[in-house]
Amino acid sequence: MRLSTVILPIHRWNEGRKLWQxxxxxxxxxxxxxxxxxxxxxxxxxxxxxxxxxxxAATATERLRLGTLVTSPNFRHPVTLAKxxxxxxxxxxxxxxxxxxxGGNGFDASTLRRGDEQPWTPRERADHFxxxxxxxxxxxxxxxxxxEGTFYSANEARNIPGCVQRPRLxxxxxxxxxxxxxxxxxYGQAWVTTGDPKLYETGTPEQSVEAIRxxxxxxxxxxxxxxxxxxxxxxxxxxxxxxxxxLQSFDAFVDFAGTHFALGFTEIxxxxxxxxxxxxxxxxxxxxxxxxxxxxLGH
Numbered sequence: 001m002r003l004s005t006v007i008l009p010i011h012r013w014n015e016g017r018k019l020w021q022x023x024x025x026x027x028x029x030x031x032x033x034x035x036x037x038x039x040x041x042x043x044x045x046x047x048x049x050x051x052x053x054x055x056x057a058a059t060a061t062e063r064l065r066l067g068t069l070v071t072s073p074n075f076r077h078p079v080t081l082a083k084x085x086x087x088x089x090x091x092x093x094x095x096x097x098x099x100x101x102x103g104g105n106g107f108d109a110s111t112l113r114r115g116d117e118q119p120w121t122p123r124e125r126a127d128h129f130x131x132x133x134x135x136x137x138x139x140x141x142x143x144x145x146x147x148e149g150t151f152y153s154a155n156e157a158r159n160i161p162g163c164v165q166r167p168r169l170x171x172x173x174x175x176x177x178x179x180x181x182x183x184x185x186x187y188g189q190a191w192v193t194t195g196d197p198k199l200y201e202t203g204t205p206e207q208s209v210e211a212i213r214x215x216x217x218x219x220x221x222x223x224x225x226x227x228x229x230x231x232x233x234x235x236x237x238x239x240x241x242x243x244x245x246x247l248q249s250f251d252a253f254v255d256f257a258g259t260h261f262a263l264g265f266t267e268i269x270x271x272x273x274x275x276x277x278x279x280x281x282x283x284x285x286x287x288x289x290x291x292x293x294x295x296x297l298g299h
Contacts, residue, residue: 003294074108096165105122140169
């Protein structure tokens with residue numbers, strides 16, 4: 001099992017640089033950031049762009065993998081995103097992972113819409129995602145792409161020299177529904193979940209485990225339907241959205257990680273503590289988890 005972290009893009013770079021470097025010093029496998037224009041309780045404070053932040057982090061670190069968790073079609077186009085990802089993969093010398101999902105309908109989902117336009121419905125988000133992921137996959141693999149779809153088009157989109165990582169940088173596909181699971185099975189090198197959001201406030205840890213077990217079963221069925229071994233995909237759990245409180249104490253994390261390792265997860269992602277927020281936590285506990293947590297599991 002691997003342990004990674006999320007560093008929200010809320011810091012000016014003279015402070016942010018230290019956080020990304022500290023994540024590397026602590027031995028995290030990867031550090032991710034959210035790709036949003038604004039987000040929840042942070043929307044009235046500083047919030048910087050994900051891809052420029054990752055480019056800066058790439059130059060400030062040497063070994064740490066970097067990525068989005070997650071990018072979505074809500075405000076990205078596959079052609080321009082592919083160009084930026086190829087550049088980031090080059091700047092980071094092949095350390096980039098693209099976390100990608102269908103997106104939600106809150107926060108910044110309608111920032112690019114006219115005032116009279118409604119956010120996409122779940123079906124519309126799934127429709128866009130169905131087209132977005134295969135086109136992005138093609139753009140990152142091929143030097144020139146021409147495509148005309150329902151939502152996106154590309155006219156001789158050139159992407160030379162392509163990714164440092166071959167045949168392209170890895171996709172970590174966030175999905176819980178059947179259509180998203182099919183995309184994860186076909187295009188993902190990893191699958192990402194935050195658990196069942198309906199259980200966050202009123203559910204129990206035991207109910208969460210069962211819900212996640214059900215998600216893993218659906219992923220397995222999606223892989224089986226195309227003849228792919230589900231073991232080929234990493235399984236990534238982004239914490240902070242289940243009834244559990246794994247950062248409450250060192251022992252709480254060890255119990256949480258052990259339970260989810262037994263389910264088949266290969267990577268757990270914890271948020272860098274942010275005081276006076278949903279991600280508040282004891283920094284000493286966080287650092288002990290980073291340096292000793294997985295050793296308790298024999299990893």
